[in-house]
Amino acid sequence: MNDQALVLGIETSCDETGIGVVRGSELLADAIASSVDAHSRYGGVVPEVASRAHLEAMAPTVRRALDTAGVALKEIDAIAVTAGPGLAGALLVGVAAAKAYALAADKPLYGVNHLAAHVAVDRLEHGPLPEPALALLVSGGHSSLLLIDDLARGVRPLGATIDDAAGEAFDKVARLLGLPFPGGPPIDREARAGDPGAINFPRGLTSPRDLARHRFDFSFSGLKTAVARWVEARERAGEPVPVADVAASFQEAVCDVLVRKALDACSEHGVDTLLIGGGVAANSRLRSMAEQRCAKAGVRLRAPRPKLCTDNGAMVAALGAHLVEAGVSASTLEIPADSALPVTTVSLHAGL
Numbered sequence: 001m002n003d004q005a006l007v008l009g010i011e012t013s014c015d016e017t018g019i020g021v022v023r024g025s026e027l028l029a030d031a032i033a034s035s036v037d038a039h040s041r042y043g044g045v046v047p048e049v050a051s052r053a054h055l056e057a058m059a060p061t062v063r064r065a066l067d068t069a070g071v072a073l074k075e076i077d078a079i080a081v082t083a084g085p086g087l088a089g090a091l092l093v094g095v096a097a098a099k100a101y102a103l104a105a106d107k108p109l110y111g112v113n114h115l116a117a118h119v120a121v122d123r124l125e126h127g128p129l130p131e132p133a134l135a136l137l138v139s140g141g142h143s144s145l146l147l148i149d150d151l152a153r154g155v156r157p158l159g160a161t162i163d164d165a166a167g168e169a170f171d172k173v174a175r176l177l178g179l180p181f182p183g184g185p186p187i188d189r190e191a192r193a194g195d196p197g198a199i200n201f202p203r204g205l206t207s208p209r210d211l212a213r214h215r216f217d218f219s220f221s222g223l224k225t226a227v228a229r230w231v232e233a234r235e236r237a238g239e240p241v242p243v244a245d246v247a248a249s250f251q252e253a254v255c256d257v258l259v260r261k262a263l264d265a266c267s268e269h270g271v272d273t274l275l276i277g278g279g280v281a282a283n284s285r286l287r288s289m290a291e292q293r294c295a296k297a298g299v300r301l302r303a304p305r306p307k308l309c310t311d312n313g314a315m316v317a318a319l320g321a322h323l324v325e326a327g328v329s330a331s332t333l334e335i336p337a338d339s340a341l342p343v344t345t346v347s348l349h350a351g352l
């Protein structure tokens with residue numbers, strides 16, 4: 001067992017080329033090159049643009065991360081890379097680069113799951129995650145509740161969104177309010193000046209009938225439509241749209257459902273640690289609401305700092321270090337990039 005593995009992590013599942021270096025639970029470097037500006041005028045990430053940007057950013061960002069960490073590639077114990085889920089072409093750039101570095105430097109390669117990496121990143125800030133734990137992962141592509149008994153070997157999905165991801169809802173609502181992409185940060189900012197109780201937007205899948213079938217699932221598309229109708233009605237009436245109130249009320253509805261269902265899952269499964277992760281976990285209201293309600297429920301909250309919640313390479317390196325420590329065997333050089341990698345597969349092995 002190696003408890004201080006020096007790992008290089010490569011993340012390219014979406015629009016961030018993230019390269020991290022960690023030693024055990026210590027963060028040594030977290031270099032990011034984002035192509036977000038190239039996508040903003042389209043209101044969403046354009047896969048081909050993202051892939052090309054990863055290709056251009058890869059070598060200089062790896063260089064920058066190694067320099068910041070003060071280590072040479074030959075000193076690294078293992079290379080971890082996001083193998084999925086994510087955009088196929090974007091993942092391919094990271095996986096191909098990771099294989100090339102692993103082959104050139106003769107290092108073991110770990111192809112890992114992006115969602116499990118969002119969970120593992122917290123060890124860099126709060127130390128090893130107590131198990132079992134419940135993870136609420138909310139990002140632009142996913143909204144999931146996961147039961148973590150043993151992160152190195154698998155996670156149990158309890159529920160997920162049945163339509164839009166939470167971050168997607170933030171992005172779409174921001175767009176209809178005339179706010180820039182990605183929509184989470186500007187909605188978070190606007191909401192600070194608004195009244196979260198101004199408009200009572202629907203809480204998806206919380207009625208007794210829905211709960212019977214979808215207790216730990218989420219739905220945000222009805223909420224997005226409700227916001228669109230509300231805004232249209234104001235515009236039709238020739239009245240100004242109170243952007244701050246709409247943002248705050250929308251955000252309140254999202255956070256309320258997320259925290260409510262996460263704590264219900266904790267109590268149902270007798271788990272007293274809740275971890276929140278993914279880009280939406282950077283949201284200030286989600287963090288404060290989770291803090292208040294967890295304290296009341298006697299649940300310990302683990303929320304990595306906002307910069308570690310959004311996509312980055314350190315989270316991939318952190319999961320790699322966790323796998324090395326747990327004695328999980330490395331991946332082969334034949335592993336694919338799998339855009340639909342299921343959340344139950346934490347790391348890839350031969351034949352997968």
Ligand code: KG4
Binds near residue numbers: 183279
């Ligand atoms: O985890 P992430 O960086 O990438 C994916 O794996 O999708 O998450 C990006 C998502 C975007 O939808 C963005 O709007 C959202 O996270 N986000 C936020 C905040 N910061 C980023 N949502 C709400 N509040 C924020 N402060």
Ligand code: ZN
Binds near residue numbers: 118139140278279311
């Ligand atoms: Zn992510």
